Amino acid sequence: MTMGDDRDGARTRQLGLLVAVCLIAANMRTTITGVGPLLEQIAGDLGTTTVALGALASIPLLAWALVSPLAHDLSQRFGTSRVLLWSLLLLVVGTVWRSLPGVTVNLWLGTALIGASLAIANVLMPAIIKRDFAGRVPAVMGLYTALLAGAGAIASGVVVPVSLIRVDGGPVGWRVALLSTGILLPFAIVSWMRASHRSRADQGPRTPRTAGGTGIWRDGLAWQVAIYTGLQSGTFYILLTWLAPYATANGRNAVVAGIDVMAYQIAAIVGSLVLSFFLRGRARRWVPASLPLLAMVGVVGMLTTPDLLTLWTIPAGLSSGASLSMALTLMAERARDLSAATALSGMAQSIGYLLAAVGPIAFGALHALDGGWILPFALIVAVLLGQLLFGLAVGRERFVLAGSGGD
Secondary structure, eight states, rough: OOOOHHHHHHHHHHHHHHHHHHHHHTSSHHHHHTTGGGHHHHHHHHHHHHHHHHHGGHHHHHHHHHHTHHHHHHHHHHHHHHHHHHHHHHHHHHHEEEEEEEHHHHHHHHHHHHHHHHHHHHHHHHHHHHHOOGGGGGHHHOOOOHHHHHHHHHHHHHHHHTTTTTEEEOOHHHHHHHHHHTTTTHHHHHHHHHHHHHOOOOOOOOOOOOHHHHHGGHHHHHHHHHHHHHHHHHHHHHHHHHHHHHHTTOOHHHHHOOOOOOHHHHHHHHHHHHHHHOOOGGGGGHHHHHHHHHHHHHHHHHHHHHHGHHHHHHHHHHHHHHHHHHHHHHHHTOOOOOHHHHHHHHHHHHHHHHHHHHHHHHHHHHHHHSSSSSHHHHHHHHHHHHHHHHHHTTSSSTTTTTTTTTT
């Protein structure tokens, strides 16, 4: 085999891996973002209320917080590629289980399995991108994040029309609509099996190394990355939850409020894609701290001139999307190797999603105090200031577990 053949083979493997990463990204949020728009249908069919079903939305976040730390040890014992494949297969099982007719518990147990499987995949993907695209981490991470957010947004928009498709004289219903959110999963699984089989980067089981699993929780830089992750996620989930109620409270109808939320998510996708262009040269150190400044412009604008709300969603969305991509990039770039990257990703996402879950609740509690919006929006500004401060810390080029032998 000639050197040219080797290069062509390497390019083919890289392309196959990139396609697999893109297909996996397209499945990382669809199964959960499709639930909210169907809550009324589900409640009516099961004879309960949307309030009672509201906890469905929090199950994945709780699963991500609880299960994420397990991903490192699993990948060390069985191999990163194999564990990712298992998580995708379990995602299929959870998606089917959730839509099974019969007892209501299927909906809850299926959702819990979906959350657990996504938790593992969430953790492993930044490490895999670091491993397989070492020279292009920001660009691939931006593409991954944009597809993740974009597919999730599409799923939330199409599940209701899918549920209303009529077959044999009646609508197919919410179960088929939720099942359809996993339509791309078989393609992702096959693509990953082919790509990981061709790649020689991950040869299977590894011997666990204690430092990566336990030392990460005593590492100062790891905590800084984790808190940065939690703060940026907190802002995103606050605005995703409360932007529409704030819009309607200021006299906008439900359709326009929905457009505001859509504009926010579209801007977030753009932010994810463009981040890599700014992570170059010496200026890259200041990017993590600069991103919340952009969001502050949008948040202050929303509060002071709500008539221009759609306009203000743009800087806020750009910041949110770029911040998520930045956080995932830090999980890869602040680790020296695959083991450290999975340990950091597991810890940061566990802490991050716990913090993120608090945000919308705290915002609502402050709003309930006097029915106003100044205190809740002050909370967002405080969160963004915290992200700025931790952004200054994580922007310096350092590595977690620096004193533990490189793990």
